[in-house]
Amino acid sequence: MLYQEFNARRDRRKFMQQVATGAVGLVSMAAWNRTLWAADDSRLFVHSKAPMNAEPLLPDLVKSWVTPVESFFIRSHGNTPILGGSSFRLTVEGLVDQPLTLSLAELNQLSQIELSATLTCAGNRRSEHSRIKTVKGVQWREGAIGNAQWRGVRLSDILKRAGLRDAAKHVWFEGLDAVEDGGKTFAFGGSIPLEKALLDRDTAPGAMLATMMNDKPLTADHGFPLRSIVPGYIGARSVKWLSKIVVSDRPSPNHFVADVYKLVDEGSLLEVAENAPIYRMPLNSAICTVAAKSERIEVTGYALPPGVPGVSIRKVEVSADDGQSWTEAKLTSPAAEFCWQLWSADISLKSTTRELIVRATDSRGETQPQMPRWNAKGYLFNGWHRVSLKV
Amino acid sequence: MLYQEFNARRDRRKFMQQVATGAVGLVSMAAWNRTLWAADDSRLFVHSKAPMNAEPLLPDLVKSWVTPVESFFIRSHGNTPILGGSSFRLTVEGLVDQPLTLSLAELNQLSQIELSATLTCAGNRRSEHSRIKTVKGVQWREGAIGNAQWRGVRLSDILKRAGLRDAAKHVWFEGLDAVEDGGKTFAFGGSIPLEKALLDRDTAPGAMLATMMNDKPLTADHGFPLRSIVPGYIGARSVKWLSKIVVSDRPSPNHFVADVYKLVDEGSLLEVAENAPIYRMPLNSAICTVAAKSERIEVTGYALPPGVPGVSIRKVEVSADDGQSWTEAKLTSPAAEFCWQLWSADISLKSTTRELIVRATDSRGETQPQMPRWNAKGYLFNGWHRVSLKV
Numbered sequence: 001m002l003y004q005e006f007n008a009r010r011d012r013r014k015f016m017q018q019v020a021t022g023a024v025g026l027v028s029m030a031a032w033n034r035t036l037w038a039a040d041d042s043r044l045f046v047h048s049k050a051p052m053n054a055e056p057l058l059p060d061l062v063k064s065w066v067t068p069v070e071s072f073f074i075r076s077h078g079n080t081p082i083l084g085g086s087s088f089r090l091t092v093e094g095l096v097d098q099p100l101t102l103s104l105a106e107l108n109q110l111s112q113i114e115l116s117a118t119l120t121c122a123g124n125r126r127s128e129h130s131r132i133k134t135v136k137g138v139q140w141r142e143g144a145i146g147n148a149q150w151r152g153v154r155l156s157d158i159l160k161r162a163g164l165r166d167a168a169k170h171v172w173f174e175g176l177d178a179v180e181d182g183g184k185t186f187a188f189g190g191s192i193p194l195e196k197a198l199l200d201r202d203t204a205p206g207a208m209l210a211t212m213m214n215d216k217p218l219t220a221d222h223g224f225p226l227r228s229i230v231p232g233y234i235g236a237r238s239v240k241w242l243s244k245i246v247v248s249d250r251p252s253p254n255h256f257v258a259d260v261y262k263l264v265d266e267g268s269l270l271e272v273a274e275n276a277p278i279y280r281m282p283l284n285s286a287i288c289t290v291a292a293k294s295e296r297i298e299v300t301g302y303a304l305p306p307g308v309p310g311v312s313i314r315k316v317e318v319s320a321d322d323g324q325s326w327t328e329a330k331l332t333s334p335a336a337e338f339c340w341q342l343w344s345a346d347i348s349l350k351s352t353t354r355e356l357i358v359r360a361t362d363s364r365g366e367t368q369p370q371m372p373r374w375n376a377k378g379y380l381f382n383g384w385h386r387v388s389l390k391v
Numbered sequence: 392m393l394y395q396e397f398n399a400r401r402d403r404r405k406f407m408q409q410v411a412t413g414a415v416g417l418v419s420m421a422a423w424n425r426t427l428w429a430a431d432d433s434r435l436f437v438h439s440k441a442p443m444n445a446e447p448l449l450p451d452l453v454k455s456w457v458t459p460v461e462s463f464f465i466r467s468h469g470n471t472p473i474l475g476g477s478s479f480r481l482t483v484e485g486l487v488d489q490p491l492t493l494s495l496a497e498l499n500q501l502s503q504i505e506l507s508a509t510l511t512c513a514g515n516r517r518s519e520h521s522r523i524k525t526v527k528g529v530q531w532r533e534g535a536i537g538n539a540q541w542r543g544v545r546l547s548d549i550l551k552r553a554g555l556r557d558a559a560k561h562v563w564f565e566g567l568d569a570v571e572d573g574g575k576t577f578a579f580g581g582s583i584p585l586e587k588a589l590l591d592r593d594t595a596p597g598a599m600l601a602t603m604m605n606d607k608p609l610t611a612d613h614g615f616p617l618r619s620i621v622p623g624y625i626g627a628r629s630v631k632w633l634s635k636i637v638v639s640d641r642p643s644p645n646h647f648v649a650d651v652y653k654l655v656d657e658g659s660l661l662e663v664a665e666n667a668p669i670y671r672m673p674l675n676s677a678i679c680t681v682a683a684k685s686e687r688i689e690v691t692g693y694a695l696p697p698g699v700p701g702v703s704i705r706k707v708e709v710s711a712d713d714g715q716s717w718t719e720a721k722l723t724s725p726a727a728e729f730c731w732q733l734w735s736a737d738i739s740l741k742s743t744t745r746e747l748i749v750r751a752t753d754s755r756g757e758t759q760p761q762m763p764r765w766n767a768k769g770y771l772f773n774g775w776h777r778v779s780l781k782v
Contacts (some may be wrong), residue, residue, distance in 0.1 A: 106510045121620045169664070170664075191665035193661060193665070195659075195660050195661035195664050196661055196664075196665075199661060212692065214680055249644075253640075256411075265699075266587075269586050270584060270586035270587055270590060270700070273560065273584035273585070273586050273587075274587075274667065274670045275667050275668050276665065276667035280665065304434055308656075309661070368411075
């Protein structure tokens, strides 16, 4: 259902009548300001085409725990390189005993792993952040998130093959795209602490290099032929079109590590220098569908555990009375480390109900903040998610 | 007045009788668990002698805007070097065109500045933090703070003299003390972004190298013959017995920059690697004295602006009814950037009053949190400060 269609249903009286008569099907409360759509089989709302930034409609997003590629958000910072697999090489250099150059065939001959991991853009829900005070950047709604099945090699296997030197402390990733910023052209880069790269446990590897997404080779939009996947970290550390790994004693000086993806109040050079790159994704949740079900309504959505090892979603709660009382939702999908969970809740609307609210609590007992602190770049917005039922 | 004396007065009924009759003089509500005192003319309560860590009683602390040296907290991480001034040399190296070696006499020949700046330990009020959940480290009360008049040279003048290379981004400080930690012995070190070092304005220099404190040479406890002073930053960046400056493209790898002074939830190696060193001091305040004044009581204390350039204290408020109502205090001292302010308030106690609370609000409109988030190392505790009036 497109914006134009469901928007016509947003009159609440009509909606409530339909609820009462059971006439309402799947309804998303999302309101889009633009109606530019990706071509072909993609179901994505396109924020910008160059670079390509797009996200799914929320009802599409939560149809399944594993997000189909055509409903998976796309976040790019430069062009979308169309690369040939046979000529592709990954190089590994820096603080290693033996620099490596690996073809795709060589990577595929190494021990392969499969992993479910949720990626989310640090700017997911930025449009809500901008309602407090406008921030620049892609005005993502709640759809800059997706959960996929990744296949490839453990990053730690590659690093062990190269041999880590004692001074090694961080691992840099560099893509083959061309980002234009500040009069310069350079490749997008990410960086993770070595401890993360080596944090292999049964539940998840620290990081991996993926060639496959949902049992098919990566699409160009998602980084063909190779990308890093860093479970629990913001999507910006899962670098697409990955062609170079550098082992270093410090975080990457790449613009997107040193300057961009940081939590800052006003964003002066001093404040940027004082702060670390963002690594972990935040505890989050969103309402994605609202549907009639006899005299009650069924609400569904997603909940994301924070990027803290071992921490999962404990509960998801929905309120129809502005947070005075909460109904615990049912978790309807698998639980896996650093993966979202889908949920549904049966809710009775009250005559005073003007909006629905969702919030998640993690296994440490931490609950999403009602309203997070505003920051100059609009990152990690994870306040209680509200959908209006307009009167 | 020592602990033993004022402790005897802490019976609230007796206290209230004394309030009613005007018999109570200056009373501090502080209760100390240990009674080891620094020798001679020092008025400091000593947490440990090796390394020397000591803080004043609160009534002593707020007697004047400029804190006398004998009431100024001492924070050391290793031994207290007793150095000769004539043989002392400061070296400046790293990403500079011309490495320098400067004697005290040469430093004193350079253009001198005078500056008021408040230093506070990142662990100030850790004992309150530990009441939530115990953390290791010196169990500072509210006295790990002091405001002094510093004299010396601008750090930027030294850096310009050496000539900064393009890649320069951070300035490291290294002392002449010997810290023993993890089976190693090494000098204490600090580090600040270059933007901070060069942030010279009329209100304050970015940083300075001080030889004088309150018009006298630094004492051994405070870093004779030379220390860095970094206004607005936690005390750990104002390095004592400073003998080496290194200009670099990254923060110092010194243990106290790379590992120790960081805000972390649990403190794993991964979490430490993910987080930046703490730089800025937090907005803070404390009640330091309570005294009878006819039928009302006079409360005094300090308020500290946060280490954000240009931000000052807007107001200080005291509550005698658990935060239901607040009385605005009078600011009684000068206001200078990155300096505390002293305040006093006349308060009427209610029959239900069990404690007094203070909180400060800064010029951005931000108020101290009622209770800050707990962190594994007990840093930056700045919740509303409460003093019990025991019944």
